[in-house]
Amino acid sequence: MSGHNRWSKIKRQKAAMGATKGKLYSKVIKEITVSARLGGGDPAGNARLRVALAAAREANIPKDTVERAIKKGTGELEGESYEEVTYEGYGPGGVAMLVECLTDNRNRTAADVRSVFGKWGGNLGAEGAVAWMFQKKGSITVKPGPTEDQVMERAIDAGAEDVINHGDDGFEVRTAPADLHTVATRLEPGLSLGEQKYTYLPQNTVRVEGENAQKMLKLMDALDDNDDVQNVYANFEIDESVMEALSR
Template identity: 55%
Template sequence: MSGHSKWSTIKRKKGANDAKRGKIFTKLIKEITIAAKMGGGDPDGNPRLRSAITTAKSENMPKDNIDRAIKKGTGDLDGAVYEEILYEGYGPAGVAVLVETMTDNKNRTVADIRHYFAKSNGNLGESGCVAWMFDQRGVITVDAEGVDEDELMELAIEAGAEDVVEEEGSFRILTAPEDFNDVVEALEKAEVKMEEASISMVPQNTVEVTEEKPAKNLLNLLDNLEDHDDVQKVHANFDIPDEIIEALS
């Protein structure tokens, strides 16, 4: 498993406090809103919206919040106008970083992101500088507790998944983007609880970070980015040894 996936799993297992949960809801509402704006308010005909709703439900977001976000996207309710912007750069140790943002003020957003990179001994790059190192994949996370690996593997593969791997108490299911919705539907029908389901950017290769100081700087960069209100997702191609991850967590 890549270091970013490992780090995210550790943080998820620790749980989120109320302030963090509020930020998670804010990001999910933005994603639902723009998904509905781009593809309509019917999740059956809008895979991106369906994915956002699945993730929102896994975070126990109230149905009223989800419905309001959809209505804002379709124009039935007034709301802020968001713009999607992808930023790319290099973190400590030459790690490639992709930052997906959704903002109503791109000048504010880029200034903050550039500051985070510089503060962590990284640098914000030009468009296209690292995106080629990642492939788009459907990524579905299932809590491993009470789940039979063989049964989950059979169900997911039959529905079109490419792979199922166990990592840090969870199963991670990978799909091609075009098969993502079919796999999610199969899991829903089988009443398999998904912790997260989204189209993500998966690194083709990873950069091993074996020294504690650059590892700490890198993880601080990722934490700062993920904590920013305008940042939806962060992807990075690093791998950090378990002992360093655990020491820093």
């Protein structure tokens, strides 16, 4: 399991224990609102909204809360107006990073993100500085139970690009971004699916150790704690034992 995927797993475990559930709810609801504003409130014709609704189901967000978020996006209810902005930069040890934000105040968010990078040994870069190092993909979690051969066969038939075996954590099925919903729909009969999302995968990784590893995880946590930050992608590799110890 790559360093960033391992960090994502630890983050999900904390959310499941309630440590970060409130922030997770807020990020998912904000994404639903923006998705509905940009593509309409009908998920049948709005792929981004379908992904956001899948995240809401996985997080057990109440249906009425989700419906209010959609109506705020479509203008049926009054709500905040958010804009999308992505920051690119480098973490400790030259780690490439993408930070996706939804904000109602671009100046505040830029200052906050720059401050967090600086505090933990990173720095922001210009637009295009690191984006070329990542590829956008669809990602579908298959919960433990089936064998790798079973998941692989179903994924190939469904039109997926790849299957990653995460051992006790199940499998990850990767797709072209436009195929995410179609593949998930074809996988669902007979397989228990978890998170469905768009993600950015690094084309190469950077190994960080010692103080840089500690700062890298602190930087990831600090960005994730920011209410305006939706997703953080990075190409670091940290030994699992080190990551577990630093994350306690």
